[in-house]
Amino acid sequence: YNYAEALAKxxxxYEAQRSGTLPSDQRVPWRSDSGLSDGADNNIDLAGGYYDGAGYIKYNFPMAFSTTLLSWGVIRYKRTYEALGQLDYVLDTIKWTTDYFIKCHPEPDVFYGQVSDNAADSQYFGRPEDMNYQRRSYKIDFSNSGTDLAAEAAATMASAAIVFRSSNPSYAATLQQHAVELYDFATNAPRRSYKLSIQPAAQAYGSSGFQDELAWAAAWLFKASKNKLYQNRARRHHVVSSTEFSWDVKTAGVQLMLDDFDKQDLYPRVATFCNWMLDSGPRTADGLLHLNSAYPAKYAANAAFILMLAYEKFPRAARATEWRALGIKQINYLLGDNRKGQSFVVGFGDQPPTQPLHKGSSCPLPPAECGREFREVNSPNPNVLYGALVGGPNEMDDFSDLRTLEDQSSVSLDGNAGFQAAVAGVIHLK
Known part of the structure; x- marks a missing residue:
């Protein structure tokens, strides 16, 4: 498969998901400025960042995880991005989040975690450029804390600080300072899930706990600073096992980073996760890991990224070559290695999806009107949402290219992050 094309697309x-004032070199012709008044209800400028998926809510929790994965991919596969001429693009992708997060973090113990909500967004079906409804902004602070959100944002800033250290050291230092402050906020404020403070988040991205985020943040801060305080805290916060790696559960990523820090070679902690995927991970007949019926493709891609990283770090582990093969198999399946030869990436390969659930690409170009009826029309989206990984097939490998089937046609920031990082890994291993 043309992995380089998949990575570039x-x-x-991500460019199609941008909110705020778009740059002059924006490559998605049907997008322009939007969300310029975000934060006005709290007298703060929150223009920027990314819309999460089909609609126009900015959920900072999955945005943070997505950006951390993209940074990890660059840290590990920088030469691959350079060789493909894609390094500047991925740095811009990461910086679009971190510039926004700097705005969201105006004080050490304040972080804005969401703009808009499902109640408002579900009433609007049109272009982001035409939004005229009230978009509320939501924050956590010391009195209304959010341990998981603050820690996740800390991990994002720390990982991005590593990415920018050589090309923009002053910016990297700023990011690292934000990471330290956000981690301190997460650990010093009362411990509780952010969904209790930002209640609309619970409808889509309500975290199931915060110990993994605390460990994840500490691990990235140790990697960025080499301060052993963070290494010790990562060990202390660490949760033992998991059967997924996702926006909600970071345990496998933490295990891999702790293994790297502690130099365990033959029997890494992450082996439990990888071997579970080999032996017990539910799969379709054609071999896709089917770990979640809602958007199975992204869970498979995230697992693939961990499997390939584990192989690279611990090639002498007993089943390392099996980890590698299973990881590559997931990416190949998503690009067309299945009985129908079907791609699950919009605008890529054979029989790609043409009806991703996505308001902006479902709207015809202006001045034509756009309304809710476009969701019900059984025809390709007027604008191609290049590069989007859709939800994927059911457990029987069946897929219907209909935007009305949300589990199969959804797109999301975190859906593409592990996928893109894993594709970079396949290119590297090939």
């Missing part, structure tokens, strides 16, 4: 998806 994934970044076009």
């Amino acid at each position: 994934s970044m076009l998806f």
Whole structure:
């Protein structure tokens, strides 16, 4: 498969999701400025960042995880991005989040975690450029804390600080300072899930706990600073096992980073996760890991990224070559290695999806009107959402290219992040 094309188009998806004032070199012709008044209800400028998926809510929790994965991919596969001429694009993709997060973090113990909500967004079906409804902004602070959100944002800033250290050291220092402050906020404020403070988040991205985020943040701060305080805290916060790696559960990523820090070679902690995927991970007949019926493709891609990283770090582990093969198999399946030869990436390969659930690409170009009826029309989206990884097939490998089937046609920031990082890994291993 043309992995280089898949990686390049994934970044076009992120450009299509941008909110705020778009740059002059924006490559998605049907997008322009939007959300310029975000934060006005709290007298703060929150223009920027990314819309999460089909609509126009900015959920900072999955945005943070997505950006951390993209940074991890660059840290590990920088030469691959350079060789493909894609390094500048991925740095811009990461910086679009971190510039926004700097705005969201105006004080050490304040972080804005969401703009708009499902109640408002579900009433609007049109272009982001035409939004005229009230978009509320939501924050956490010391009195209304959010341990998981603050820690996740800390991990994002720390990982991005590593990415920018050589090309923009002053910016990297700023990011690292934000990471330290956000981690301190997460650990010093009362411990509780952010969904209790930002209640609309619970409808889509309500975290199931915060110990993994605390460990994840500490691990990235140790990697960025080499301060052993963070290494010790990552060990202390660490949760033992998991059967997924996702926006909600970071345990496998933490295990991999702790293994790297502690130099365990033959029997890494992450082996439990990888071997579970080999032996017990539910799969379709054609071999896709089917870990979640809602958007199975992204869970498979995230697992693939961990499997390939584990192989690279611990090639002498007993089943390392099996980890590698299973990881590559997931990416190949998503690009067309299945009985129908079907791609699950919009605008890529054979029989790609043409009806992703996505308001902006479902709207015809202005001045034509756009309304809710476009969701019900059984025809390709007027604008191609290049690079978007859709939800994927059911457990029987069946897929219907209909935007009305949300589990199969959804797109999301975190859906593409692990996928893009894993594609970079396949290119590297090939």
